Amino acid sequence: MDDFRANGAQQEARAFWMGVLARASLKELRAALSLAQVELPGVEVVKASETGTLMLEARAGGSGQRFNAGEATMTRCVVRHGETLGFSYALGRDKDKAMLAATLDCLLQDEERRGPVMSKVVQPLADLQRRKRETESRRAAATKVEFFTMVRGD
Amino acid sequence: MYVAVKGGEKAIAATHDLVAQARRGNPNVTEIGVKQIREQMKLATARVMNEGSLYDEDLAALALKQSQGDTVEAAFLMRAYRTTLPRFGSSQPIDTGAMAIRRRISAAFKDLPGGQVLGPTYDYTHRLFDFTLAADGHQPVQVEEAAQPLDISMPRVPDILGDEGLMEAEVAPQGDPAPTDITRDPAEFPAGRDTRLQMLARGDEGFLLGLAYSVQRGFGGNHPFAGEIRMGEVAVSFCPEELGFEIEIGDITLTECQMINQFTGSSDVPPQFTRGYGLAFGQSERKAMSMAIVDRALKSRDFGEGAAFPAQQEEFVLYHCDTIEASGFVEHLKLPHYVDFQGELELIRKIRREQEERRAKAAATREGVEA
Numbered sequence: 001m002d003d004f005r006a007n008g009a010q011q012e013a014r015a016f017w018m019g020v021l022a023r024a025s026l027k028e029l030r031a032a033l034s035l036a037q038v039e040l041p042g043v044e045v046v047k048a049s050e051t052g053t054l055m056l057e058a059r060a061g062g063s064g065q066r067f068n069a070g071e072a073t074m075t076r077c078v079v080r081h082g083e084t085l086g087f088s089y090a091l092g093r094d095k096d097k098a099m100l101a102a103t104l105d106c107l108l109q110d111e112e113r114r115g116p117v118m119s120k121v122v123q124p125l126a127d128l129q130r131r132k133r134e135t136e137s138r139r140a141a142a143t144k145v146e147f148f149t150m151v152r153g154d
Numbered sequence: 155m156y157v158a159v160k161g162g163e164k165a166i167a168a169t170h171d172l173v174a175q176a177r178r179g180n181p182n183v184t185e186i187g188v189k190q191i192r193e194q195m196k197l198a199t200a201r202v203m204n205e206g207s208l209y210d211e212d213l214a215a216l217a218l219k220q221s222q223g224d225t226v227e228a229a230f231l232m233r234a235y236r237t238t239l240p241r242f243g244s245s246q247p248i249d250t251g252a253m254a255i256r257r258r259i260s261a262a263f264k265d266l267p268g269g270q271v272l273g274p275t276y277d278y279t280h281r282l283f284d285f286t287l288a289a290d291g292h293q294p295v296q297v298e299e300a301a302q303p304l305d306i307s308m309p310r311v312p313d314i315l316g317d318e319g320l321m322e323a324e325v326a327p328q329g330d331p332a333p334t335d336i337t338r339d340p341a342e343f344p345a346g347r348d349t350r351l352q353m354l355a356r357g358d359e360g361f362l363l364g365l366a367y368s369v370q371r372g373f374g375g376n377h378p379f380a381g382e383i384r385m386g387e388v389a390v391s392f393c394p395e396e397l398g399f400e401i402e403i404g405d406i407t408l409t410e411c412q413m414i415n416q417f418t419g420s421s422d423v424p425p426q427f428t429r430g431y432g433l434a435f436g437q438s439e440r441k442a443m444s445m446a447i448v449d450r451a452l453k454s455r456d457f458g459e460g461a462a463f464p465a466q467q468e469e470f471v472l473y474h475c476d477t478i479e480a481s482g483f484v485e486h487l488k489l490p491h492y493v494d495f496q497g498e499l500e501l502i503r504k505i506r507r508e509q510e511e512r513r514a515k516a517a518a519t520r521e522g523v524e525a
Contacts, residue, residue: 011399014399015399015400015401015402018401018402019389019401019402019403022401022402022403022404023402023404023405050240051239052239052240052241052242053208053236053239053240053241053242054241054242054243054244054245054390054392054403055241055243055244055245055335056209056244056245056248056390056406057244057245057246057247057248057333058247058248058250058351058433059247059248059324059326060324060347060348060351060431061312061324061412061429061431062249062250062251062310062313062324062410062412062431063251063310063313063324063325063326064323064324064325064326064347064431065324065326065327065333065346065347065348066247066326066330066331066332066333066348067333067347067348067349067351067352067355068244068333068334068335068336068337068348068352069248069351069352069355069433069435070203070204070207070208070209070352070355070356070435071207071208071209071236071241071337072208072209072210072245072390072406073208073209073210073213073239074242074392074403076242076394078396087394087396087397089242089392089394089401089403090403090404091209091390091403091404091405091406092210092212092404093210093212093213133254133387134303135299136254136256136387137254137255137256137303137304138299138300138301138302138303139256139297139298139299139300140255140256140257140271140273140304140386141271141299141300141302141303141304142297142298142299142300143257143271143272143273143274144269144270144271144272144300144304145269145270145271145272147264147265
C-alpha cells in the first residue's frame with residue numbers, strides 16, 4: 001500500500017482523481033462505473049456523508065488582502081476498506097455521491113486495482129469535464145470582438 | 155416592547171395553507187420545477203445566493219419557488235438554512251486570474267491581451283419583447299463555436315497598468331492574515347477592507363446600486379472606469395486537515411469587477427489610478443460593478459478625501475446594506491406592538507387632557523379679570 005500522505009507525486013495523483021470525482025455528478029459517476037464494470041469494495045463507514053459549509057475566501061483586487069466572499073454548501077464522507085481510508089469532499093449536498101466517491105478513493109489507493117479504474121472511470125470523466133470546459137470556451141470565443149479602425153480625413 | 159400574545163394559532167395555520175395555495179396559483183397551469191428555476195432563472199438564483207451569502211444553485215432555486223420569486227424572502231431562507239449547517243473550514247483564496255472565462259470586457263482598454271469577450275449579455279439587445287418566448291415550442295438556439303478556445307489565462311486589466319506603476323497596487327498585507335468573519339464576530343468600525351468587502355458582497359444589490367449611482371452623479375467625487383469585468387468558472391480548493399494536502403472540490407461561477415479611478419495624488423501618494431473591487435456569485439454584473447464603486451468610495455479615508463457623501467460613510471453604508479437585517483427591522487413593524495401603542499395612546503390622551511385643563515384654567519382666569 002502506498003502512503004498517499006507522504007509522497008509528493010502520489011499526493012498529486014490522488015488530488016487529481018479526487019478533483020475529478022468531486023466535479024462529476026452522481027449520474028455521471030454511476031454511468032462511468034457501470035460502463036467500466038468496476039466492482040466496488042465493501043467499505044465500512046467511518047464518517048457518514050455530512051453536509052456543511054465552506055467559507056470561500058477571495059482577495060481584494062484579485063491579488064490583495066484576503067476576505068470572506070460568502071459560503072458554499074459542501075458534503076464530505078469518510079470510508080474504510082481494510083487499512084485504507086477513502087475520503088470525499090465536494091461542493092453541493094449530494095450525500096450518495098460523497099459515499100460513492102469516498103469508496104472510489106479507497107479503491108484508487110489500491111495499487112493493484114488503480115490502473116483500470118483510472119483509465120476506465122477517472123480518465124473518461126476528466127476528459128468529459130475538459131471537453132465541456134473547452135466547448136464553453138469556444139462558445140465564448142465566438143463572441144470575441146474584432147475591431148475595425150476607420151481612418152477618416154487626412 | 156415585546157409581549158407574548160396567545161391566540162391566533164388557528165389563523166396562522168390557515169394562513170400557511172392560504173399562502174401555499176397562492177404560491178401554486180392556477181392549478182390548471184403546470185407547476186414550475188426547481189430544476190427549471192435553476193436552469194432558466196440563473197440571474198435570479200445568483201442574486202439569492204449573493205444576498206443569502208451561500209453558494210448553492212439548487213437551494214437558491216428552491217428558495218425562489220418557496221417565496222414566489224421574492225428574492226429578499228428567498229435570501230432569508232438561505233441565511234436561515236446556513237445557520238443549521240456545521241462549518242467545515244475555509245477555502246484557499248480563490249484565484250480569479252485562473253478563471254475559465256465566459257465573458258470579459260474592459261471599457262478602458264480596447265486592445266487588451268486575450269481580447270474583449272462579450273459572452274452572454276443583454277447589453278446589446280434592443281429591449282424589445284420577444285413574443286416567441288411566450289409561444290410554446292420555441293426552437294433551441296444553435297450557438298456558434300470558434301475554432302479555437304480562449305487563452306487559458308488572461309491577465310487582469312489593472313495588473314497590466316500596474317506594471318507601469320500607474321495603478322494602486324493590490325498586495326496582501328504583511329503575513330497574509332486570515333480575514334475577519336462577520337458571521338462569527340460583529341463588525342467593528344473603522345472596518346478593515348476584509349470586513350468591508352465581506353459585508354458588501356452580502357449587501358443588497360438595489361441599495362448598493364443606488365449608492366454607486368450617487369457616487370457617479372457627484373455625491374462621492376469619483377469618476378470610475380470599468381477597468382475589467384470578467385465572468386466564468388473558478389476552481390474551489392480546500393485543504394482538509396485529515397488529508398493534509400490541497401484538493402479541488404468543484405467549480406463556482408463568479409463575476410469580478412475592477413473599477414479604476416483617477417486620483418490626483420496627495421502629499422503621500424503620487425498621482426495614479428486607484429481601484430475598487432467587486433466580486434459576486436454567479437453572473438451578477440450590476441452587483442459586482444456597484445460593489446466596486448462603493449468599495450472605492452469607502453477608501454476615501456485612505457486617500458485623505460474626507461467623507462462628505464453618504465457612499466463614503468462606512469457605518470452608514472455597511473450597517474444598512476444587508477437585505478436581511480434591513481427587511482427584518484422594517485418588517486418587524488408588522489408584528490404586534492399592542493402594548494407599545496397602548497402606552498403611546500395613554501400618553502397622548504394625558505397630554506391632551508392636561509393641555510385642555512390648562513386652557514380651561516387660563517380662560518377662567520381671563521373671565522375673572524374681565525368680570
